[in-house]
Amino acid sequence: MSLATRWARFRKSEGGSGLALVSPTAIYAILLLAAPLATILLFSVLTDGYLVVEPVFTFGNYIETWTNRIYRSVMMRSLGVSVAVTVLTVLLAYPVAYFVSFHVQPSKKSLWLFLITIPFWTSYLIRVFLWKVILGYNGVINSGLMATGIIDEPLTAISYNVQAFVVTLAHAYAPFAILPIYVVLEKIDRSLLEAGQDLGESKFRTFLRVTLPLSVPGIAAAVLIVFIPTIGDYVTPNLIGGGKIPMIANMIEVLMLVRDNKPLGAAIAVSAMAIVTAVSLLFLFTIRKYLRGQK
Amino acid sequence: MSQSSVRLEIQHLSRAFGGVPVVSDVSLTIAAGQVTCLLGPSGCGKSTTLRMIAGVERPDSGSIRIDGRPVFDARTNLPPEARSVGLIFQDFALFPHLTVAQNVAFGLKTDREAKARRVDELLERVNLPGFGPKHPHQLSGGEQQRVALARALAPRPKVMLMDEPFSGLDNRLRDGIRDTTLEVLKEEGAAVLLVTHEPDEALRMGDEIALMRGGHIVQTGAPYNVYNAPVDRAAAAFFSDINVIRGVSRGALTETPFGSFLTPGHADGGTVEIVIRPQHLKIDLDRAGRGPSPTPMDGTAARGTVIRARFLGRESLVELALDEGGQRLTASVPGVFLPKPGTVLWLMIRRDRCFVFPHPA
Incomplete structure (x- = not known):
């Protein structure tokens, strides 16, 4: 069989057309996702030279990452902020999702979901700036409080600090948390709640024993969707924190672009990725009981 | 049954959705250990009635008492959890995140040991010993129903409410599970209200049947009475196919192909309907044009021609057209009886099995 007929036959086969269909996406993913990731991995085990990366294998970057107290403390701070943002976002998102799913009339649910997604119509940068305007030194809160005479000088506790990041990020990621929780709440059979009450449990106890455990998959999705990107967010710390309180992503940016130590930056990036993966897997492992054994 | 054993008493219960009455003036009493079947076509308000008793739907008016204690009236409206009512859903509504044992123990407020004992006892009783650690999705429909x-x-619970509890089950499984369920319910001594749209189920399970239509209870009574003394044509038609013979009542007599019927109490000159179930039509062979000599109870015999005969397993259905007037009637004959179309047969009807109703205007 000649190569040409074999090629023609392959093109007609189901596998061939399937490959043809996914190839644009596959090429895109390989070029823009897998290749850069491989480069980062490669860089992380090479030696830094002046203005160039020398092709000499070393574990030195990783040793530096895991032993240097600065990198360690920045990493811990980033993890702490991410956990705080995640907890706050999910805690605030759950009641919203619950309200839309259980108390909004079915005909109005689409409208509510639409309203929830409206913040996405503006750029992320603009939303972050909004918080800067609200929380900043001369911001809405400070000038408002000073105008009414409650305080004499601007509060520093609300801007350029970790709390300010957490508030800003929690707001930015709220819809990402609301939607998955809403979806699982919608799937809960309402007769289960009636059954719970008929078996002698109050509405609140039924919520704790039926609704909450059944919504765990949605909570898990919300947690991961918020936790994973927030740890890598560097726009918000830059703008809200004024660059004074760096997170791990800012650290990587500085190492990569300012100090031109690409191998060390790459090693920190890979370490951060590994930590996020480990934390996420640990989280999923802890709640595994609620993720399986369901219809 | 003595007054003191009345478990559930509902009076004048009404509910409308958006101005449309769904349940109107429904009253019922059920004694301890008694099974009442609320029977009716879909949309007749039977499920709404059940949901109002359970407390998940609020009645517009009326009262509900359980063991003499008002759980709903003009002043009281106890939440479902305070009513001592058990509810079995059409889709069973088992908690998917809990095991069978945890599901059964959900409503128990006792300590761990007593809980485990009660769970084992109940699983034993419903014939599912050892199923405790399984999850609901691992069970068959019949097993889920028993859980x-x-x-x-x-x-x-003092009152057990069941909403079409067997409709999700395989036909052949159903009878066995019905009998087990009934046995267990009787042992527990709860008052049972079972909602169903299947007359067979109501006849099989009920100590009493409450026939519901258009939001009203049209007839209440023992299965035998409801089947054999229907209040109107629709009540008769709900339990089986029926044959309707129309005639005009004159001087308390109505002439039909089967002779005259006594129809006292019907307006002179008014149309009456004589209703007879297919199994109460008697068939006799045509012997060279001579008919049978019926007993007085069977009245006059009428001649007819077979149009179609069908075999249904337990019985055969024979459709005939009467020579006089050409009316079509269906007779049910036990076993195999499949005369060819065109065969001439004689028909008699059992007078004591006929119901006479005025023709609805």
């Missing part, structure tokens, strides 16, 4: 029964029974 739902055990779960509802666990807190010893």
